[in-house]
Amino acid sequence: MNRYELGIVDTRNIIKTLHDVYDYDFKNYALTFFKRRVEKFIIKHNLKDADGFIGRIESDEAFFEVFLQEICVENTEMFRDPSLWRVLKEELFPTLIKDSGTFKIWFPEVSSGEELFSTAIILKDLNLLKHVQLIASSISQLDIENTQKGLFDPKKIEVNDANYKRIFSSGELSNFYTFEGDKSHWDTSLIDNTKFIKQNIIFDDYPKGIKLVLFRNQMIYYNQILQERYIKTIYNSLVPGGHFIIGNNEKIDYWNSDKDFTLVNKEESIYKKKLA
Amino acid sequence: MYKAVVIGGSAGSFQVITKILSSLPKNFPLPVLLSLHRLKHVRSGFVEALSIKSTIPILEPYDKENIKPGKGYLAPANYHMYIELNKRIALSTEEPVNHSRPSIDLTFETATQAYRDKLIGIILSGANRDGAYGLKKLKQAGGLAIVQDPNECQVKTMTEASLKLTTVDHIFTTDQIINFLLKLK
Numbered sequence: 001m002n003r004y005e006l007g008i009v010d011t012r013n014i015i016k017t018l019h020d021v022y023d024y025d026f027k028n029y030a031l032t033f034f035k036r037r038v039e040k041f042i043i044k045h046n047l048k049d050a051d052g053f054i055g056r057i058e059s060d061e062a063f064f065e066v067f068l069q070e071i072c073v074e075n076t077e078m079f080r081d082p083s084l085w086r087v088l089k090e091e092l093f094p095t096l097i098k099d100s101g102t103f104k105i106w107f108p109e110v111s112s113g114e115e116l117f118s119t120a121i122i123l124k125d126l127n128l129l130k131h132v133q134l135i136a137s138s139i140s141q142l143d144i145e146n147t148q149k150g151l152f153d154p155k156k157i158e159v160n161d162a163n164y165k166r167i168f169s170s171g172e173l174s175n176f177y178t179f180e181g182d183k184s185h186w187d188t189s190l191i192d193n194t195k196f197i198k199q200n201i202i203f204d205d206y207p208k209g210i211k212l213v214l215f216r217n218q219m220i221y222y223n224q225i226l227q228e229r230y231i232k233t234i235y236n237s238l239v240p241g242g243h244f245i246i247g248n249n250e251k252i253d254y255w256n257s258d259k260d261f262t263l264v265n266k267e268e269s270i271y272k273k274k275l276a
Numbered sequence: 277m278y279k280a281v282v283i284g285g286s287a288g289s290f291q292v293i294t295k296i297l298s299s300l301p302k303n304f305p306l307p308v309l310l311s312l313h314r315l316k317h318v319r320s321g322f323v324e325a326l327s328i329k330s331t332i333p334i335l336e337p338y339d340k341e342n343i344k345p346g347k348g349y350l351a352p353a354n355y356h357m358y359i360e361l362n363k364r365i366a367l368s369t370e371e372p373v374n375h376s377r378p379s380i381d382l383t384f385e386t387a388t389q390a391y392r393d394k395l396i397g398i399i400l401s402g403a404n405r406d407g408a409y410g411l412k413k414l415k416q417a418g419g420l421a422i423v424q425d426p427n428e429c430q431v432k433t434m435t436e437a438s439l440k441l442t443t444v445d446h447i448f449t450t451d452q453i454i455n456f457l458l459k460l461k
Binding site: 030032080081219 | 316352358377
């Protein structure tokens with residue numbers, strides 16, 4: 001196995017370069033995660049070491065975009081944790097539409113798009129797709145472009161198909177994608193109505209009036225400072241009573257001392273913003 | 277003098293793990309980090325099954341949870357479980373390693389960075405090569421490497437891969453592993 005280990009000083013130099021040159025501040029990413037991710041990137045792109053990384057990235061903006069894509073962790077699969085998607089399909093989405101007739105869902109980091117397409121497929125099944133505004137942000141322009149094209153990793157087809165059957169009693173997930181050669185594509189009509197936003201790590205602007213935020217297993221890559229900043233932004237983006245869903249083994253309790261959010265479904269980590 | 281025990285297992289390791297966890301004293305002095313291959317879409321049931329007979333509490337940690345002695349930390353389904361330098365758990369949904377998430381290699385490797393030569397690593401029965409590289413890193417850092425006796429394993433692939441890569445400190449049967457752990461202070 002090919003390994004390269006980045007020192008702590010090198011890691012800090014890299015963080016400084018990215019901040020100075022591109023105004024992306026990674027200092028509040030979880031340090032060991034960031035270090036590991038950069039090490040992998042250096043090996044994959046034959047950059048040799050930290051100096052090689054810095055030399056290349058500061059002179060090549062397109063390469064920086066590749067870095068942003070690779071620092072973003074892909075969603076593992078479609079319908080990860082099928083029991084959550086059953087709750088969305090059978091309880092939450094029908095309730096939200098009954099309350100207001102239309103609503104907005106925000107994905108603060110869409111990365112490889114599986115959470116977005118899973119949501120769209122369920123909304124389509126419920127005949128709600130045209131009543132719901134989906135909003136997808138990402139720090140990676142390449143991830144946004146790939147998601148807009150519907151591209152996904154064909155290695156995931158098997159697990160995606162299996163998860164679909166854990167939620168839907170009839171039909172096939174393959175009704176929603178095509179697979180030719182080594183390329184697989186979602187039916188992009190699912191996201192015709194989705195708004196995409198390229199963002200920095202620190203949101204300059206964020207959508208408002210949101211009824212549901214899906215942000216699972218992304219904050220695990222941040223330290224507490226950045227987690228708090230995201231949670232604050234998400235809190236402000238949500239309407240009173242809006243829902244916020246995080247990963248199964250994530251917690252926001254330390255932030256939540258003022259009871260800004262109530263945990264309404266412990267099994268699925270669904271929080272609700274307080275009403276007033 | 278040791279600060280943590282890290283255990284990796286896959287096919288055929290459940291009964292071994294259960295036996296070990298049921299034999300530890302209630303006041304076992306170290307944390308036990310468990311990286312076990314499991315069905316990724318089945319979230320509940322496993323920690324409960326391990327807890328039935330375990331003398332120490334077994335939990336599926338939250339991200340950034342503090343590691344405490346006398347508790348067992350089981351890598352949650354479909355997450356990698358890393359050990360941070362500040363002795364906290366970090367969960368990850370990064371790509372599978374050796375087709376595995378959790379990856380035993382990654383838990384062993386990061387636990388080694390956190391505990392260095394104060395770490396005991398145990399590889400149990402299993403059907404792939406995961407864990408072999410992690411155990412090697414552990415041994416290189418001065419930790420104590422133990423492998424379950426392949427003759428006793430339901431599936432030998434994992435223990436044999438580990439033995440091939442590393443000159444381990446002990447090749448133990450389940451009972452010998454238990455006796456060894458009971459002597460730790």
